[in-house]
Amino acid sequence: MSTFVARKKTSPKRGKARTEAILDAAIELLAEVGYDRMSMDMVALRAKASKATIYRHWPDKTALVLAALRRRGGMVSDLPDTGSLRGDLELYARESAAAAAGVAGSLVVGLLAVASHDPELAAVLAQQFHYEQLPAITALVDRARGRGEVSPGVDHLLISEVLPGTLIMHLLVLGLPADEPFIHHLVDDVLMPLLIR
């Protein structure tokens, strides 16, 4: 009953604040207890929202987690034209590193650990961390082709495998920071040689 009354009174602005509180709660709980132990009840309690409100926006836990990850980064959906391939790659590497650090390593590997037993979550993560980034990478390489910067015949999707993989290794396996020297190393010693032969 209280839920129903609250819903009737919700302005668009208050609705947005509530949505954000739910996504914040989901991210916090993912980091604290992990995906498999997190429940919709816990999210509702933390966000001071009703479960009905949560289910009205997201049909299940996977959908809620995906929305929370989207909002909190881990996505590089738009890569502006900096005027050069090196500049574009630097921006891409820097944003990817910030996103990976932003969603917190423990969160990402915690989700991957569950995903290895959960094909639905695995598909969501592959979508999130790989397939949704491909259009931006294709556009980046197309711009470089237009400038004559990329060798013909290069498989440009390479960088969509090598960049996140090397970041995962550096940040999550070795526990090293993705600082500016590392970003330049990634761009100059890894990505540029793959694209320019």
Next chain:
Amino acid sequence: MSTFVARKKTSPKRGKARTEAILDAAIELLAEVGYDRMSMDMVALRAKASKATIYRHWPDKTALVLAALRRRGGMVSDLPDTGSLRGDLELYARESAAAAAGVAGSLVVGLLAVASHDPELAAVLAQQFHYEQLPAITALVDRARGRGEVSPGVDHLLISEVLPGTLIMHLLVLGLPADEPFIHHLVDDVLMPLLIR
């Protein structure tokens, strides 16, 4: 008391069989329940060994897990000379992929998930998956230098970051197989261009 009697009667051969049963049990339990839920009691029960026997060989769970991982792969400690850089890299990529598939993706990411909250385990994994492989990679690149195959000034430790990272992305994030076409792709389109400019 029974432990003591069993120890006195143990031949070297039986001792080895028992050690292997304990490591097998540890690997099985890691995959089934994960590192944080696995206990020494569970390992003892599964291996039909006493906890005293286990603690005689490994002082704690981290040491046992590291020994189990070492035995079950995930290590590329010796890379024979195939006569060419491409051949050496192919062997390295193929063995790394087999090792990563062998210890099972769920195991590796499960451990990484715990490691993100456990600096001691994190250090063990970084050691296992990175630092212990460096001498073999250095030797591989030194051989290539001797043959005049590698460009001067190349940071050869690059491949120790890029190869495992790209494998983690391919196998564990995207859930794709590390089959022969992928191995050739890794060698010809990623590793060779990084070393030969």
